[in-house]
Amino acid sequence: MSVEQFSVRGRLADTGEGITGDELQLAARNHGMPMEALRYDVTPAGLHYVLVHYDIPMTNASHWRLTVDGCVEQPLSFGLTELRAMGRRTVRVTLECAGNGRAALQPRPISQPWLTEAVGTAEWTGVLLSDLLRAAGIRSDAVDVVFTGADHGVERGIEQDYQRGLTLTEAIDSGAIIAWEMNGQPLPPQHGYPLRLVVPGWYGMASVKWLRSIELIDHAFEGFQNAVAYRLRTGQDDAGAPVTRIEPRALLIPPGFPDFMSRHRFVAAGTITLEGRAWSGWGPIERVEISTDAGVTWQTVKLDAPGNDEYAWRAFTHDWEATPGEHVLTVRAYDASGREQPIEAPWNRGGFANNSAQRTSVLVT
Template sequence: MAGTVLPLSPETMTTDPYNAQTPPVALTQPLTPVGAFFVRDHFGMPRLDPHRWRLSLGGAVEAPYELGYDELLAMGRREIDVVLECAGNGRSRMTPRPPGLPWGERAVGCARFGGVPFREFADRAGVDPDVVEFVFTGADSGEAHGRQVAFERSLALDVALHPDTLLATHMNGEPLAPEHGAPVRLVAPGQYGVADVKWLVGARAVTRPFTGVFQTDEYVYVDSKGTPDGPVTTVRVKSMITTPGPGTTVPRGSVVDVHGWAWSGGTPVRRVEVQLDDGDWHIATLSPPTGPYAWTGWSLRWAAKHPGDHRLLARATDADGDTQPLQTPWNAQGYGCNPAASVDVVVR
């Protein structure tokens, strides 16, 4: 996209708290620019001084302790390219529309996160053998369901201690911006973004499943068709069409390069198919991702022969055999929306 000037900020959804989605042009890039990356905030953005920041680890561990920012940086930095997607991404496509932010399809992006595996921190403390989860606490807090709570979310023990679960300090090579969780956030690749607790200040090991607001009241599948009720976890297989954009006019007789991305929760994408209107599905060409949690590029050449309004659909299939459905899977809170991507174009 030589010569294209990318927007410096995402598109605002709400101002207080600030929530915004990634602009379309930024989604054409393999790594989404930080300044255009979507933002999800529940209670307002805390401002934390890195030099005073401390992360405490407690609960069912042998030796609780704290870690400072400089100490964390001194432990080195592992970098992983990760698709970060809000669990409510695409909610506006559900009928009837569930409550919650009316996200379009752009509460998503792919970034290179750098930090230290959480397991290195946990190993220092010594985890009790009866531990089943770690609960992660952010510095942001507010009222939810009639009570004052901090933003907290738990991860199953195997996910929390996976070597790719990071205490992230950097995003696309730069220190985290405040809106993205500075100075330190959690990044759990393959999980929906709610797991990636921002403004991280605490972690505790627990021997029973966590039942906080954002674990059992919010960010759960309820009355879901085809999904057991319970917390949202792994990202579902999904795709997007980045070019042509919605409403693009295409000259009749031209050959159009259709491009997009596909991703799944750490499971490789094996196939992307593209359909014009109600015609046959055609296999797109895949480009290798930059890592196991990054999105996979795909492309297909389409001969625009027939004038009129047309709809392009794209659906991805991952290595587990899961394929995007053609219709939006509904649930009462509007999570995990992953129908086939679509874009309407005009041939003249």
């Protein structure tokens, strides 16, 4: 028997095929943010979505080293204390998994089966990546920056440490930070303790957890997670475009109360103030529209004042005159880059960046 036998290429679910045992194993380990947690400006750590490709590694902060090397004037190596001396800033960032919405696609790509809940907003404290790179001295032959985590596993037959690359321009211009705190506490184990990268505006796969190495290289990075895994492919053999920044999305806090099993919502008739959040990695949110009749008519919601953080979600409210009967609530976001959230996003084979509009069914009694 061989590793390849237990580590196969992804497939699409057959028509009508239920969630598989493999998908369930991932859904039981990883977790989303329950929609009612949209009520918090900053998501409490245990409610923020988590996706871990392999195992959460056993790490030791007192011995932890982060190296910065490759195409630099002076390779550097930092312990936690040395790193803290390099600077300290806190930034509020909305992170979303690139696979959010995957389980609703037809056909369904078999992988972590997210519905709409793979999101969260945290305050990350650390040092600017660009400050570290400048401290090491960026050589003129540097092209890409490769970030390596301590998490180790196999994916489609390839044994690997989790590793992602950014171009040098992306690494510097994104405002990425090397963080050691989440919401004012040391990082929880599942969020990268003791050290992680946070790339504001990008889907979560870019924000390498358990970060131990930053290497500048003189060519384009062709590692698995950049060149193979996170690509927008329509066919099995497409090269596909890379998954990068977060597409605009709005989500509503489901009103009223739920049924345990169906999660259907119930609410008494009257004026109901609906609340939600919207975000985009491409630019500030400029408008959110809501439909309370399953997309037939749309109204513009009231956006809260924007915060200071460009890549944190923005809250909105909308007063709804709820009349008895069954209603489907839908919201969609528009950002300053001109992107608009589609009712139904185009399909792709990995199930990435699916920002199709959320639908919340409510029985008004």
